[in-house]
Amino acid sequence: MIRLQPHTKIVLLAIVSCLVILLDSPIALFVCFLVSLCFQALIPPSWHQMRLLILFIGLGTWGLIYSQAIFYNEFPRTVIFTLIHKDTPIIGGMTGGVHLYREGLLHGTVQSLRFNTTLTISCFIIWTTQPRDLLLTLVKLRVPYSLAFMVTTGLRYIPLIGSEAKTVIRSQQLRGFRYLQFNFLHTISGILNSLRPILTNNIRRATHLSEAVESRAFAPDAAHRTSLRELKTGQPDVILITLLLVCLLSVIGLKSVYFLYANGLYYASWLRGAYTFAREVL
């Protein structure tokens, strides 16, 4: 597997985030999504990680497409399916009818591709970068050391918090508490009560960790801090960053040219191919 430096991965995320905002076409966004999946394939993820990614992508896609298809309020919009007719007693009058719109579906698809692409790249970064390397990168990117340390240490403890939450929930259940019950207030109060031990335990852990860190000469400003490891940019990093920058600049260029043309500000006949490409593909 090609090893990428963490700062390259951060640049990758930044550029991909820009690209998915700049691009509007489902085809181009789908290509971006496929590229992000290729990065995942480089790891490759474990079955557990794959299940998690599929779950997040599935939920994101369904939620965004479904909500946009129903609640799309731009015009023109074309009804492709009616869920609740406006003549349905009571609920029809109250809602004015609930329909699925074609434009909403398309918009939801675009939004979900944007979301899924950045999610997939983020997972790639988290699953392939050690917190310590991430810390070094963030510091290199001039994020304050104390903040970067906090973020990376927090990431490290997420799985532990998850397992503690399971333990708390099970111990409540063994004491007869039911999370799902008709009394909604009871359910909410039970959930809040379950948060209490998790929070308390984490505060206690954070206190102990901070003492351990302070006892090892931690200084928030890290003015004199050195590092055992150094981040060295290799050939794969240079190639990837160059490719990404070329992609980003090309999209910006093509979009700008098309914007000038579409608004009647500038037109050149030799750019007709670019106009077509920007309109049809980007």
Added chain:
Amino acid sequence: MGGIEIENLHFTYPSRNTPTLRGIEAKVDLEAFILLTGPTGCGKSTLLRTLNGLIPHASGGKLSGSVRVNGASVAEQPIAVTCQQVGLLFQNPEEQLFCLIVEDEVAFGLENLGLSSHEINQRIDSALTQVGLAEFRSRQIASLSSGQKQRVALACVCAMQPQILLLDEPTSYLDPQATYDILAIIRDLNRKLGITVIVVGHQVNEIAPLCSRVWLMNEGKLVSDLPIDQAFTDLKPYSQLGVQVPELAQIAEQLGFPERPLTLNHAVRLFENSPQDPKQSRFYQAEASDRLLSPDSASEEDGLADLTPSVTPSNPENPVNPDNIVASVQGLTFRYPQKGSQEPSSADALKNISFQVKPGEVVAIMGANGSGKTTLFLQLISLLRPSAGQVLIKGQDTRRSKPRHLAGQVGIVFQNPDLLLQAATVAEEVAFGPKNFRLARQEVEERLEKILRMFDLEALKMEVPYALSRGQRQRTAVAANFSLYPDLLLLDEPTTGQDYYHLQQLMQMLCDTMKTQNKTVIFCTHDVHLTLTYANRVLLLHRGALIFDGTPDAAFANPEYLKQASLVPPLTMQLQGFQNDTPPASHENRSPRNR
């Protein structure tokens, strides 16, 4: 001027009215090895924090008096300077390690000091060699055992090259073998490198033989500061405070010897020269009645060196009525899913385990760190499901039953009791279960009153559970589970962070009550003494396999089982072994592991 000088030290935590430290006066010479002991909450950990500068630099509160290390005031110099002179190792390795790789963890402090990468590399190698982990430099911390993690934490401290080492209950999460490994390293650091050591710990049998002095604290005061040869001459101050004393010193006092042996060899020499037969002593007889000494079973089992598992869960001639089984584990195998990798985990956490537990039994599950004790507990509460085999609780298969089916039948108190405490007051915590079962108000109140009285929590019933001491929190957690009168109560490492007095009080009351009501208690522990005193059955686990199921006497009489389960028999039993010329595994004749 070297060492530590403490003058009239007072400290009060923020939001507390009473001081935690009250006028501590002491002097620590270079190369000293001090055992700091006292009841829970007496201020031992606070005192250590004042010595390395965490108090006042990283803490609020009011500090007066002075602490000087090598002549410099700790309160006046930055903590980054003090931590190069005074290193502090904490109790729980999980809470002080935050990197993924061993070398990164050890490098953290050195990077903070701004050392060059060449110097950092040298110090990492040296520190890891000191703790016997030279080969582990590139290993993932998550793949290490608890003992190895604590050694990594010790390496982090050693890498800062302190002259003084403070250890705050460094072995309370470790099995006896790992405890021995850590203490052996600390002893070497003290004797070979001349590092001054102050250690807080309840395991006095293991620590006392290494010490040059003993400090006894109570209510924020240093009530005695004596050299080791005089420290245990009078055991009354310790017993009055409920503080454990070395077992051999206690035997010597009971036998009327003026000397206080701390090592087995010393005790054997002392008792051999005695005209009195130690076995005839009042102490021995009392211990024997608690099954601490069971000459018959010991002599029968001595010499059994084969590794064949001795698992006799039930008598086939007297089959147990299936309706009368609280928990039945049959062919249980479990493998944790490996996260972050396509490969399955390297080993089964539990391997083909079978046993049955009947009402009224008190069962101890023992084994080294990572042998599968907690995993087995999680199976019994169906938080984990078997990969193969089955677990039946009161006849219900945990793979098919929902948590609510086990509610009220099984209670569990985790090693960390805080995970159970969710209510605003102790009374609400205890009443939580009965209320969930919609018991009549009068019955809830009656149970509450009874259980608060039983667990000595009446005075604390309106207190916030999190604000209590660890021992009180654990009592509250046990009481909260007990309020449902479960058929099966599981206690995960009840000894952690508990002093001897509170532990005995809790276990005695719990086991008596559960036995009286024909209920079952299963606890997992490394403490052989606890098992011998309270359990009538022990399950020994070794790398996920059940290697022994039988009476504690039979288990502890076999050195091979003890070795596999990483256990050390009580010193009284070891002493008897010496008299029988077959010394069981002890700290004095053990070899370190992974070194």
